[in-house]
Amino acid sequence: MSIENNIKFYTEKIRSYGAQLIAVSKTKPNEDLLQAYAVGQRDFGENKVQDMTAKWETLPKDIRWHMIGHLQRNKVKYIAPYVHLIHGVDSERLLVEINKQAEKNERVIPCLLQVFIAQEETKFGFSEEELMAFLNSEEFESLKNIKIIGLMGMASNTENMARVKAEFEGLKSLFDKIKADIKAENIAMKELSMGMTNDYIEACEAGSTMVRIGSAIFGERNY
Numbered sequence: 001m002s003i004e005n006n007i008k009f010y011t012e013k014i015r016s017y018g019a020q021l022i023a024v025s026k027t028k029p030n031e032d033l034l035q036a037y038a039v040g041q042r043d044f045g046e047n048k049v050q051d052m053t054a055k056w057e058t059l060p061k062d063i064r065w066h067m068i069g070h071l072q073r074n075k076v077k078y079i080a081p082y083v084h085l086i087h088g089v090d091s092e093r094l095l096v097e098i099n100k101q102a103e104k105n106e107r108v109i110p111c112l113l114q115v116f117i118a119q120e121e122t123k124f125g126f127s128e129e130e131l132m133a134f135l136n137s138e139e140f141e142s143l144k145n146i147k148i149i150g151l152m153g154m155a156s157n158t159e160n161m162a163r164v165k166a167e168f169e170g171l172k173s174l175f176d177k178i179k180a181d182i183k184a185e186n187i188a189m190k191e192l193s194m195g196m197t198n199d200y201i202e203a204c205e206a207g208s209t210m211v212r213i214g215s216a217i218f219g220e221r222n223y
């Protein structure tokens with residue numbers, strides 16, 4: 001299978017569930033991204049600030065860049081001028097820094113809050129309780145240069161797909177609850193970023209709107 005065919009296949013498949021494909025191009029060279037671009041892919045996910053910025057500088061300007069990795073506060077300034085959506089916002093301090101850099105760039109940066117849903121210690125994110133407390137705080141309301149447009153989560157890395165599905169369904173419930181209960185100007189819940197190569201079907205069935213697929217499109221990564 002070629003990158004072109006993979007893009008076509010996954011775009012159609014994911015669209016059939018009403019979700020959108022984010023092509024995760026981390027570690028891949030510009031040529032690979034351009035092959036995807038040639039068949040219409042415009043949304044790309046990267047997890048390293050330096051790599052994403054280098055690609056943004058050299059590739060077509062209508063590409064929408066999604067930061068999907070763990071973002072360090074001291075690097076927010078590099079992506080603030082151009083990033084389309086930051087998926088993995090996992091702390092108040094990070095969101096405050098994004099707000100500050102967005103203000104400097106005279107823009108509003110769309111963000112997803114990352115929620116910890118896996119039964120693993122290595123994944124980042126808010127717990128449900130932390131998140132609800134934060135969203136109800138005055139500090140949150142005061143952040144005028146960010147817009148929370150949804151949530152992001154990563155399920156456990158397990159063969160137990162029933163558990164994976166249950167974790168995604170839990171995130172969908174939290175998404176619905178926030179959408180119904182939290183009324184602030186800087187929040188408009190519409191995106192639920194969940195699902196990768198090995199669990200995108202479960203994620204789509206649970207209500208994902210953005211699926212982040214890398215290796216199934218571009219092949220295995222060599223780090």
Ligand SMILES: *Cc1c(COP(=O)(O)O)cnc(C)c1O
Nearest residue numbers: 024047068196197212213214215
């Ligand atoms: C690498 C990565 C992906 C894509 O993973 P694949 O298994 O290659 O599809 C998705 N989301 C995040 C946050 C990632 O870091």
